[in-house]
Amino acid sequence: MKLTQNPFHIPTTYIATKALYWILLWTATGALAVCFTAPSLAQSIRILPPGERPDDVRLKGQRNLDSYFPFDPPASREEWNNRSTELRRRVLLATGLWPMPERTPPQAVIHGKVDRDDYTVERVFLQSYPGHFVTGSLYRPKGKPGKVPVVLCPHGHWPGGRFQDVGEENAKKQIAGKGEQQMNAARHPLQARCVQLARMGCMVFHYDMLGFADSVQVPAAVSHAFAQRRPEMESDKAWGFHSPQAELRMQNIMGLQTYNSLRVLDWICELPEVDAERIAVTGASGGGTQTFILSAIDSRPTVAFPAVMVSTAMQGGCACENCTYLRIGAGNVDFAALTAPRALGLTAANDWTREMTIKGMPQLQQLYKLFNAPDNVRLTSLTHFDHNYNLLSRTAMYELVNQHLKLGAQSPIVERDFAPLSPAELTVWTDEHPAPKGDNVGEAHERTLLKSIDDASQSQIAAIAPTDGKSLDKHREVIGGAWKTIISREIPKAGEVSFMVFSEMGFGNGHSQFGGLMSLPTQKEQLPVTIFRPHNSTGQVVVWLDDSGRAVLFDNKGEPTADVVRLLDAGYTVVGVDLIYQGDFLTDGTAQSTAPRTSAIRNSAAFTLGYNHPVFVKRVHDVLTAISYAKHEKAGNKVTVLASGPAAAIALAARARAGDAVEDLMIDTQGYRLGSVKSIDDLYFVPGAVKYGDLPALVALNAPRKTWVTGETAASLKTAQQAYKAGDREKSLTLSSDPKASIKAANDEMVKLNKMK
Numbered sequence: 001m002k003l004t005q006n007p008f009h010i011p012t013t014y015i016a017t018k019a020l021y022w023i024l025l026w027t028a029t030g031a032l033a034v035c036f037t038a039p040s041l042a043q044s045i046r047i048l049p050p051g052e053r054p055d056d057v058r059l060k061g062q063r064n065l066d067s068y069f070p071f072d073p074p075a076s077r078e079e080w081n082n083r084s085t086e087l088r089r090r091v092l093l094a095t096g097l098w099p100m101p102e103r104t105p106p107q108a109v110i111h112g113k114v115d116r117d118d119y120t121v122e123r124v125f126l127q128s129y130p131g132h133f134v135t136g137s138l139y140r141p142k143g144k145p146g147k148v149p150v151v152l153c154p155h156g157h158w159p160g161g162r163f164q165d166v167g168e169e170n171a172k173k174q175i176a177g178k179g180e181q182q183m184n185a186a187r188h189p190l191q192a193r194c195v196q197l198a199r200m201g202c203m204v205f206h207y208d209m210l211g212f213a214d215s216v217q218v219p220a221a222v223s224h225a226f227a228q229r230r231p232e233m234e235s236d237k238a239w240g241f242h243s244p245q246a247e248l249r250m251q252n253i254m255g256l257q258t259y260n261s262l263r264v265l266d267w268i269c270e271l272p273e274v275d276a277e278r279i280a281v282t283g284a285s286g287g288g289t290q291t292f293i294l295s296a297i298d299s300r301p302t303v304a305f306p307a308v309m310v311s312t313a314m315q316g317g318c319a320c321e322n323c324t325y326l327r328i329g330a331g332n333v334d335f336a337a338l339t340a341p342r343a344l345g346l347t348a349a350n351d352w353t354r355e356m357t358i359k360g361m362p363q364l365q366q367l368y369k370l371f372n373a374p375d376n377v378r379l380t381s382l383t384h385f386d387h388n389y390n391l392l393s394r395t396a397m398y399e400l401v402n403q404h405l406k407l408g409a410q411s412p413i414v415e416r417d418f419a420p421l422s423p424a425e426l427t428v429w430t431d432e433h434p435a436p437k438g439d440n441v442g443e444a445h446e447r448t449l450l451k452s453i454d455d456a457s458q459s460q461i462a463a464i465a466p467t468d469g470k471s472l473d474k475h476r477e478v479i480g481g482a483w484k485t486i487i488s489r490e491i492p493k494a495g496e497v498s499f500m501v502f503s504e505m506g507f508g509n510g511h512s513q514f515g516g517l518m519s520l521p522t523q524k525e526q527l528p529v530t531i532f533r534p535h536n537s538t539g540q541v542v543v544w545l546d547d548s549g550r551a552v553l554f555d556n557k558g559e560p561t562a563d564v565v566r567l568l569d570a571g572y573t574v575v576g577v578d579l580i581y582q583g584d585f586l587t588d589g590t591a592q593s594t595a596p597r598t599s600a601i602r603n604s605a606a607f608t609l610g611y612n613h614p615v616f617v618k619r620v621h622d623v624l625t626a627i628s629y630a631k632h633e634k635a636g637n638k639v640t641v642l643a644s645g646p647a648a649a650i651a652l653a654a655r656a657r658a659g660d661a662v663e664d665l666m667i668d669t670q671g672y673r674l675g676s677v678k679s680i681d682d683l684y685f686v687p688g689a690v691k692y693g694d695l696p697a698l699v700a701l702n703a704p705r706k707t708w709v710t711g712e713t714a715a716s717l718k719t720a721q722q723a724y725k726a727g728d729r730e731k732s733l734t735l736s737s738d739p740k741a742s743i744k745a746a747n748d749e750m751v752k753l754n755k756m757k
Helices: 012-028 031-035 077-094 168-176 183-187 189-199 253-269 286-297 332-337 361-370 391-404 442-462 469-487 549-553 562-569 615-632 646-661 694-701 718-726 743-756
Strands: 109-115 119-129 132-141 148-154 203-207 274-284 303-307 343-348 377-381 498-507 511-520 525-533 540-545 572-577 638-644 664-668 706-710 733-735
Touching (some): 077 332, 077 361, 077 469, 119 189, 119 253, 119 442, 132 253, 148 189, 148 286, 168 183, 189 203, 203 253, 253 286, 274 286, 286 303, 286 332, 303 391, 343 361, 343 391, 377 391, 469 615, 469 646, 469 694, 469 718, 525 549, 525 562, 525 615, 562 572, 572 615, 615 638, 615 646, 638 646, 694 718
Parallel strands (some): 148 203, 148 274, 274 303, 540 638, 638 664
Antiparallel strands (some): 132 203
């Protein structure tokens, strides 16, 4: 080993000290045995000692629904406007509603009116998607002239749902504990809420969550209690919820339930007697989740009252409250905050919401003060009660609704007794209107529904394929916006990335090899990196990516490959990186075959990837870090990214976010597609990849920057070619016509170009 001139401006004495440290360490650990036993390539090119990994926060456990999710209030309205835009896109993307599907006619059926003293109740079913029904009870006030306000009531996970009856014994306990006062309300708290709101002058629609009461098409075992994978529902031609195929298209239970809520809102706002300027939404627990999500993505509700759900603690334990990407860098308080400055009411109980008075509510108050509306957010803390939507909680809701919907009811509002409806009086399915059956329920319905949603989504996205400047902008807004949210990171700024040299040696024609750790302190991430520096550097830097990490740069003797040497001789600096779970990230050198999960018993991707980036995205982050360092290590550096196979997808995604920091991108896709994965545990599993165009769309998002591609055909990259043509940079995309072309051909091209320079 020979110390050469240090091109990274790090004191040579430091490098010498580190080199001596490694020599001593390897001697002490028996590494001198290499004199007698040849090491594996992985061992010979390691930067860290065997068994040691980078000090990277991503190796220290993953977030889950029970992690801490603080809400950081913005310093200004402008800051919140920018942040809220991204948050809304995150919610829409995660629930499969980016872009918003075409809203088909609801074909609502209203029948079976029951007449009470000062209100009526009718049975309703409508179609959110063609053939998929939303069911519920419509309460109307009697004797109210003019247009009436509306309250939507998603019911949550209460046993029995809309048909709930807790029984006389449990009702007596509620009354004894002073959570309720009247037997009928104590036994039927969901009906009690609807009746009282109707008596206050509101039209109320109390609708079923999937798998509850009359919602029979997707059973609760799938929509709420999913636990076991279903191989028969994981076909590329016909699939069900929770499958890789569904997740690749952003199809999930939470998304269907959210879309049901949106379609309910659409339908009810079109009723002639409804005042669409006075809309409230309220539900508790899982119904609370639907409440704040609906209010977050739609501005029509003027009041939101999610009870016993919003907190910085547990985020929702059901499959209907979780979907991939949703809570990465965000939590339920963030989503509730999207209601601001509209009226927002919350309750806390002796559950995960118990700390809201000190964690969550003060921060929401700061946000509302920015909008000069501090009185529009309220918290009723009732932590002496367990999880509930009891009389005290309901009364807090009545008061907020009364004020902000301008009902004019006398305060304090007092519930009156009522005659509950039986399940037979509530059910929407009758002899005249029979319940769905056969292929319209269960697995057959799942397959048909998800296939029809996918067909409609593909048609919708195909319609915005870039053909001119206007459609190019729309394509970038929708597809580019989706990948921006999926990746969720910009390229680090100059100076944010540092490189610590652990070893240095000279070889060949005056070239140098450096090994060390690249660090991004703002994210607490570290990357093992090898940098080959030529003796005649031209300021051209190649970041070479491969599924094997840095190993792609070395031959089986642990020396730089002939291709690396050719690049060095041509004046290129070559950078090799171990992305997360590659190379030195592996303690025993054995390649990691599956992505880590937060729980072995949660067989839905949402419980891991709703809180953590997919491995693919983490690797994109690593490439952005490497690109930033390569670009900014020396003024005037010009960066080329080189990649093949699955790594080409990473390179495309990183370059799409890095923009002008990468001058050239040269990839051999080998025909790889992210949509080819068959498991949610695959290292290259990227939810949404199919919906948002896979590799061809990523090539299109690299327009108008110079990109060289092989492994594809003109037909497979039609959208990308259109994007370059629409941007008047058709020649910046080079599609190799040589079926034998590869990264070696790219290497040859780079050497030729650099010599010409």
